[in-house]
Amino acid sequence: MNISGSCRICNADIKPFMSFGSMPLANAFLKETEFSNEYFFDLSVCFCESCFALQLTKQPPRELMFHEQYPFFTGSSKLMTKHFSEFSNEVSSRYLKTQDPFVVELGSNDGTLLLNFKERGMRLLGIEPSESVADVARQKGIQTLGKFFDEDLAQQIVAEHGQADLFLAANVMCHIPDLHAVVKGAKLLLKKSGVMVFEDPYLGDMLQKTSYDQIYDEHVYLFSLHSIKFLFETHGMEIVDVEAQSTHGGSMRYTAAHRGQHAVRDRVTDLLNKERQNAVGDPKTYITFKEKCECSKKKLTEILESLHKQGKRVVGYAATSKSTTVLNYCKVQPEWIEYISDTTPMKQGKFSPGVHIPIRPYEEFKNNPPDYALLFGWNHREEIMQKEKVFTENGGKWILYVPEVEVL
Ligand code: TMP
Ligand code: ZN
Secondary structure, three states, X not given: OEOOOEOOOOOOEXXXXXXXXXXXXXXXXXXXXXXXXXXXEEEEEEEOOXXXXXXXXXXXXXXXXXXXOOOOOHXXXXXXXXXXXXXXXXXXXXXXXXOOOEEEEEXXXXXXXXXXXXXXXXXXXXXXXXXXXXXXXXXXXXXXXXOOOOHHHHHHHHHHHOOEXXXXXXXXXXXXXXXXXXXXXXXXXXXXXXXXXXXXEEHHHHHHHOOHHHOOOOOOEEEOXXXXXXXXXXXXXXXXXXXXXXXXXXXXXXXXXXXXXXXXXXXXXXXXXXXXXXXXXXXXXXXXXXHHHHHHHHHHHHHHHHHHHOOOOEEEEOOOHHHHHHHHHOOOOHXXXXXXXXXXXXXOOOEOOOOOOEEEEHHHHHHOOOOEEEEOOHHHHHHHHHHOHHHHHOOOEEEEOXXXXXXX
C-alpha cells in the first residue's frame, strides 16, 4: 500500500523524515535458492505533526507479510507467555464479570493469549490470517478465523456468536494500515459495556531508547496516545485507560470503550501531558532521533568490523524481526557474523533477509559458544541473560545496541 503524503489516521499532510534504505521483509527468512527473487522495498518513515504517529511511507502488500509461512510464534517466548497470563488475569477481573462472556482476539497468533481465557471456560474466537500460526491455535482447541478483520467480518461474528465483552489485540494494531476499518468493526463487535484492550510498541519508548529496529515492514505505525485517542474518538469511542508495559522493548496497553460507558482514568490525561512535555509532537524530536540512529549505526559497525579483523567469533542471538532492520540499515557484512542462533525451527537452516547470515539452532551456540553474542533479542534481555549465565561467566561477551551501543 502506498500513501501520497497524508496520515493514515488523521489525514493531515505528512512528509518522510528518514530513510532506512532498501529493505527486505523482516520475517522473510529464506533459502539459498530464493536469494535471486528476494523482495525489497524502500523503508522510510513519516511523522504526523497533527496526531503524533510515526508511520511507514510505503508498506508492502499484507499478503506478502502474513501468510502460511509466517514464522513468528508468540509461544516461543516464556516471558511473553507469562505476560499474557498476567494480562488475562487483569482484564478478566476488571471487565469479564458478566455471565457467559465472549472474548475475541485480533491477530491471535498461536493462541497463547486466548488459551488463558479458555482455561476459564469462556467463549472465545481468534482472528488470524497467518495460517502457519492459526493452525497451532486450532490444535489447542481455539476456534480461529483465517481472515483480516473489518466491519464485514465484525457483522458476521456478531450474527453467529453475538456481541463481545472483550476485544483483544496484542502487537497487532500497529501492523494494520486501515485502522479505521478495525475501529468501525470494534464498535459493531462490542457490547455497550464492552472494551477493546490492546498493546503495541510505544513511540515514546522508541524515541527514548533509539530503538529504531521497531521500524520494519510489519510495523506500519508506532503510536502515541495522542494518535490512538484521535483514532477512537473519530468513531464515537474513547480511551479510558493506559498502562505502560515492558514487553517488546516498551509498549503501551490502551483500553477503549464506547463513549460515556466507562470512567476515564487519570493516567490517560497524565500520559497525554507527558507526551507534550517530552515533545513527542515536535518535528525537532525526529531530527534528533535520526541523528542518534546514524550515530548508533556507526558505532555498531565499527565494533563488528574491528572484531572481525581481530578474528573474533561473533554470533547473533535470536533472529528477531527487528534484527532485519539493524542488519540491513547498518549494512552489516555477512562475514562479520558467523550465524544467528534461534530457537524457532521454521527459521533454522534458512538465511536472514537481505544480508543472508545463516540461522542455526540454539544448540550450536550452547555447544560451541562464540567470543561475542550480538543481542538481537534485546527486548527479551532479562530472560536471555538469565538463561545464558554460563556463557557470560565463562568470559562470553555481549554486544548491545539498545539503548546504547556497548560491549558487556
Ligand atoms: P521477535 O523479537 O521478532 O519477536 O522474535 C523473537 C525470536 O527470538 C524468535 O524467533 C525466537 C528467538 N529467541 C531465541 O532464539 N532465544 C531466546 O531466548 C528468545 C527469548 C527468543
Ligand atoms: Zn495524523
